[in-house]
Amino acid sequence: xxxxxxxxxxxxxxxxxxxxxxxxxxxxxxxxxxxxxxxxxxxxxxxxxxxxxxxxxxxxxxxxxxxxxxxxxxxxxxxxxxxxxxxxxxxxxxxxxxxxxxxxxxxxxxxxxxxxxxxxxxxxxxxxxxxxxxxxxxxxxxxxxxxxxxxxxxxxxxxxxxxxxxxxxxxxxxxxxxxxxxxxxxxxxxxxxxxxxxxxxxxxxxxxxxxxxxxxxxxxxxxxxxxxxxxxxxxxxxxxxxxxxxxxxxxxxxxxxxxxxxxxxxxxxxxxxxxxxxxxxxxxxxxxxxxxxxxxxxxxxxxxxxxxxxx
Numbered sequence: 001x002x003x004x005x006x007x008x009x010x011x012x013x014x015x016x017x018x019x020x021x022x023x024x025x026x027x028x029x030x031x032x033x034x035x036x037x038x039x040x041x042x043x044x045x046x047x048x049x050x051x052x053x054x055x056x057x058x059x060x061x062x063x064x065x066x067x068x069x070x071x072x073x074x075x076x077x078x079x080x081x082x083x084x085x086x087x088x089x090x091x092x093x094x095x096x097x098x099x100x101x102x103x104x105x106x107x108x109x110x111x112x113x114x115x116x117x118x119x120x121x122x123x124x125x126x127x128x129x130x131x132x133x134x135x136x137x138x139x140x141x142x143x144x145x146x147x148x149x150x151x152x153x154x155x156x157x158x159x160x161x162x163x164x165x166x167x168x169x170x171x172x173x174x175x176x177x178x179x180x181x182x183x184x185x186x187x188x189x190x191x192x193x194x195x196x197x198x199x200x201x202x203x204x205x206x207x208x209x210x211x212x213x214x215x216x217x218x219x220x221x222x223x224x225x226x227x228x229x230x231x232x233x234x235x236x237x238x239x240x241x242x243x244x245x246x247x248x249x250x251x252x253x254x255x256x257x258x259x260x261x262x263x264x265x266x267x268x269x270x271x272x273x274x275x276x277x278x279x280x281x282x283x284x285x286x287x288x289x290x291x292x293x294x295x296x297x298x299x300x301x302x303x304x305x306x307x308x309x310x311x
Contacts, residue, residue: 007193009027009194042072049076049077053073054159071160073163075122076111083119085120088174088300093127094133094136095131098282099296101293102300118308126160126266138155157264173275176267179280181205184205185203207284208281209235212279214258214267215257217273230295278299
């Protein structure tokens with residue numbers, strides 16, 4: 001059986017090898033600056049936050065040379081073991097712009113409202129090489145958000161896990177800021193199928209904001225508190241005709257569930273009771289880039305309000 005050639009790299013039906021990964025990498029073009037967009041904003045916060053460089057992403061090959069990206073985290077200056085700890089992550093997928101800038105805006109403009117009541121750890125851009133290329137995968141054509149597991153092959157994921165490991169068991173919540181974009185269907189899913197030697201099965205993109213809960217530890221009240229807050233900023237994605245979002249049945253309005261640990265997702269790394277993955281839809285005709293960033297900020301604010309209300 002001959003499979004259709006749905007992606008411009010590789011041989012249909014055959015997983016990629018190193019040559020195809022190199023070809024894919026050569027197609028990726030630097031479109032923005034991690035130093036200008038992220039590191040500069042982080043540096044502006046050093047008078048209000050403690051800054052920690054928790055690692056370095058090193059990307060090197062013979063054709064493109066070497067690039068190095070310091071990984072920066074923001075920590076509450078008034079850190080106390082008596083307070084609950086909350087992790088905020090953005091840019092696990094580098095192309096998901098509002099996650100990065102939502103985390104930075106929260107740190108700059110909103111975190112002070114929670115000072116003295118919670119320890120905050122913010123990693124605003126987990127995947128800097130991918131941020132610059134507006135890509136989901138990292139330099140090695142790996143998805144960091146399927147790589148949060150022991151002996152991770154993704155250096156971005158391994159570095160973040162090492163950062164949070166000393167605090168494991170102290171986290172009350174973790175909110176991970178993401179987007180679902182039209183390129184998920186036009187680029188990413190075809191690329192995954194091609195890389196893995198599988199046929200491409202078309203899907204749909206939800207129009208609006210939604211959340212991903214942990215099917216092994218569902219927290220419906222936490223998720224609904226976030227949805228109710230965010231719907232004041234932007235619209236919530238409706239279910240499709242089968243009652244699903246991206247092929248997954250709704251657990252509640254605007255909420256689906258994934259087995260986050262089994263899939264190696266970022267929200268599995270802290271052991272927190274309350275976890276959520278946000279998904280905004282920046283390509284919607286009903287949402288602007290500003291609304292997407294504001295939705296991410298409001299999701300973090302709502303998560304913190306919920307956690308602190310129960311302390």
